[in-house]
Amino acid sequence: RVVMAAAGLPPWEWPEDPVETRLRPDGALVDASGRIDLEAYLDLRDWFVGEPPSEHHPDPQKPGLRADEARDNLTGKLRWWSDTKGSGWIACPVKVPGVKSASQRWFSVRKCGSWRLAFLLARLQRGLWELVASSDSAAVPRRPLLALPAPEEPAPTVETLSSSQQQEQRQDQQPQQQPQQQQPSTEGVAEDAAKAPSPRRGRTRGSGRGRGRGRRPAGDDHAADEASRDPKHPGGGG
Numbered sequence: 180r181v182v183m184a185a186a187g188l189p190p191w192e193w194p195e196d197p198v199e200t201r202l203r204p205d206g207a208l209v210d211a212s213g214r215i216d217l218e219a220y221l222d223l224r225d226w227f228v229g230e231p232p233s234e235h236h237p238d239p240q241k242p243g244l245r246a247d248e249a250r251d252n253l254t255g256k257l258r259w260w261s262d263t264k265g266s267g268w269i270a271c272p273v274k275v276p277g278v279k280s281a282s283q284r285w286f287s288v289r290k291c292g293s294w295r296l297a298f299l300l301a302r303l304q305r306g307l308w309e310l311v312a313s314s315d316s317a318a319v320p321r322r323p324l325l326a327l328p329a330p331e332e333p334a335p336t337v338e339t340l341s342s343s344q345q346q347e348q349r350q351d352q353q354p355q356q357q358p359q360q361q362q363p364s365t366e367g368v369a370e371d372a373a374k375a376p377s378p379r380r381g382r383t384r385g386s387g388r389g390r391g392r393g394r395r396p397a398g399d400d401h402a403a404d405e406a407s408r409d410p411k412h413p414g415g416g417g
Contacts (some may be wrong), residue, residue, distance in 0.1 A: 191235055192245065193295050197226055202299065204306035213311065213320050215285055215304045218289075224292030233294060235260075243268065243294030257298075265289050268301035273308040282306065 200208035201219070208219040233242035238249035242259060259268045268286035272280040284304045291297040 189236065191231060193227060193230070196295075196299065197223060202303060203309045204303065207303055209289075209307065213281065213307070215300055215307070217286070217300070220296070220300060221291075223296055227293035227295045230293040230295060233266075236294065242266075242294075243256045243298035250282040256299050259298075260285075267291065267294075267297040270304035270308070273305070273312045275312050 186345055196202070208216045210216050233239055236242050236244070237246040238244060241249045241253075242261075257268060258271065260266060261282045267285060267289075269286070270284040272283055274280050284301065286297040286300045286304075288294055288297050291300060380409050
């Protein structure tokens with residue numbers, strides 16, 4: 180690391196920028212909306228401690244830029260502001276036909292600690308948007324390249340559950356009993372059977388017709404036949 184020169188001693192130059200993957204568009208640390216996560220870069224503020232006021236920079240009209248960078252045309256890409264409320268660099272969004280552009284991103288000197296870091300982060304944000312737009316001009320992906328993982332919420336323990344939740348959990352753990360099938364009642368059937376009239380008994384065929392006028396029993400015919408054959412019986416054969 181190069182020690183910065185005292186303020187006001189020409190020529191003024193910052194130390195070499197840190198060589199880190201997170202300072203490249205393809206390795207930027209962003210949030211779920213694809214914007215630079217500023218908190219992940221605040222440790223770089225110490226890298227540019229002692230930066231002089233903007234009027235002592237190589238180009239006071241482009242504070243935070245090195246002499247060779249000041250010659251670049253930044254129109255429509257980056258711009259800076261300075262007013263009573265603060266100062267810093269702004270990353271302009273990339274316009275893609277048919278796709279709603281993201282809002283511009285502001286990086287203040289007060290938050291970043293220096294003009295140099297504010298410019299580096301604004302340039303990083305613009306480069307990230309250009310990279311995402313060029314990867315698919317028809318539809319800009321909503322997921323960032325390297326989004327920070329969202330913290331996982333721990334599962335509630337027994338201590339953190341309310342009494343009603345604990346009761347529901349115990350009910351879920353108990354085996355469910357199968358409902359018993361109700362046997363059909365025979366009470367009504369028995370009552371209906373008792374009230375039903377008993378069937379009439381039918382007479383046997385031939386009963387009640389001309390007593391004594393029916394056919395003779397088979398025994399009588401046999402006796403008459405025997406009597407007709409007996410010579411002693413009047414009218415018998417022989």
